[in-house]
Amino acid sequence: MIDHNEPSRRLADSKDDASLDEARLRQQAIGVKLRQMFDQVVNEPVPDDFLDILRRADAKSKGGAE
Amino acid sequence: MSGGAASTDDIAFKRELVGLIPHLRAFARTLCGDATAADDLAQDAMLKAWDARASYQMGTNMKAWTFMILRNQFYSEKRRSWRQTQLDQEAAERTLMAVDDPESPVALDELRMALSTLPDEQREALVLVGAGGFAYEEAAEICGCAVGTVKSRVSRARRALQASLQAGAYEKDGRPAGDAMGSILGEADRLSGAR
Numbered sequence: 001m002i003d004h005n006e007p008s009r010r011l012a013d014s015k016d017d018a019s020l021d022e023a024r025l026r027q028q029a030i031g032v033k034l035r036q037m038f039d040q041v042v043n044e045p046v047p048d049d050f051l052d053i054l055r056r057a058d059a060k061s062k063g064g065a066e
Numbered sequence: 067m068s069g070g071a072a073s074t075d076d077i078a079f080k081r082e083l084v085g086l087i088p089h090l091r092a093f094a095r096t097l098c099g100d101a102t103a104a105d106d107l108a109q110d111a112m113l114k115a116w117d118a119r120a121s122y123q124m125g126t127n128m129k130a131w132t133f134m135i136l137r138n139q140f141y142s143e144k145r146r147s148w149r150q151t152q153l154d155q156e157a158a159e160r161t162l163m164a165v166d167d168p169e170s171p172v173a174l175d176e177l178r179m180a181l182s183t184l185p186d187e188q189r190e191a192l193v194l195v196g197a198g199g200f201a202y203e204e205a206a207e208i209c210g211c212a213v214g215t216v217k218s219r220v221s222r223a224r225r226a227l228q229a230s231l232q233a234g235a236y237e238k239d240g241r242p243a244g245d246a247m248g249s250i251l252g253e254a255d256r257l258s259g260a261r
Binding site for chain 1: 080084088091095173181193224232250251
């Protein structure tokens, strides 16, 4: 989540302040994209293989009772 | 085979494990780069977690526990090095094509590329903390290192990502990646407005 409490575009007296703000803004932006990238895979439907493999393992651990 | 109590635990364990599959896949994808190799890794980790269920204490953090299994699996396979060749540029490009989605903003692919150039331990630290929703302490447990180490890896990863996105360390479609930072900034503005 981006924190907008900090004024990101205030006119800084020194160049250092301005570039610090800029760096923070860029880091926040990268953070947002990173979560978006991760969530994109999280939101994909799970391939059937996964559940099949787990079901087989479960059946095996029950001694083939299933 | 074992008693009724054990099966009740198994059912609860299985339900929770199934719920974690999407997260395991996402984490594996960031470690492997290649989507097929990532799903293999996630399946291996899921099976290992299932086999080790007796050693898991219900009510503790199963997500962290399974992520630890997954990353340990990743590194032990890497040590055996039969998957190392899949971490090359070609594999990264195949992944980009595999996830190519016209709706997906260009900046996401470029971030993915930049991420793939980071050292493994920096990438995993950044992903766990920055996307996986883990606290530094949890990430340290998952990675088996000190909290301070995770913090320094995350900050080095952030600096490296930013530098690589700004400097155009790579190109896409002959376009300098300097554009990537600009489009990421634009996207972030839009998203933060929407959330």
